Amino acid sequence: MAEIKLNIQGEPNSFDVYDEDGKVGEMIFELKNQNLTVYHTEVDTEKEGKGYAKLLLDAMVNYVRENKLKVIPLCPYVHLQFRRHEGLYQDIWNKEHEN
Template sequence: METTDVILNEKNRGEVELFSDGKKVGFMEISVYNQRLTVYHTEVDSQYEGRGFAKLLLGKLVSYARENDLKIVALCPYVHAQFRRHPEDYQDVWYNKEA
């Protein structure tokens, strides 16, 4: 069973964490400032690659942004690629300077 959680410290820096059967197997490095959620990096343990775990992290990131009325600054190559491939799915949360 997989679970995700958003953990932020007192400076609003932290992670979206992914657990599989109680073991942390992936994360996204994030920060929140001025109604923007910046995502820097996504990582999933190599033994769990190919199972759609990065997509689970992305789903939690996006739902957290929507729940907290935040715009996502996609500095992470994975997140940026997903936003560019599926702009209709993320246009409400994507802070896109190009648009």
């Protein structure tokens, strides 16, 4: 079973996903002025399609809601998910930074 760990001990900050093989993916972000800016989400090629990116997304969304933050989704994956499911994320999506 996969486990998500929050890494905010240094730069870059990340949500990391681990399974029985160790770390298999990460979501890189920055916290600044009540915004969590997501830059990159990546899962090891051999682990793609197993739902790990969605686990990272869910962990980030839960963290943002618990800490009353907003998300600036610069990561293509996160931005696509926010656009596809806008109703799920409208409360945390900082659209002031849209291109």
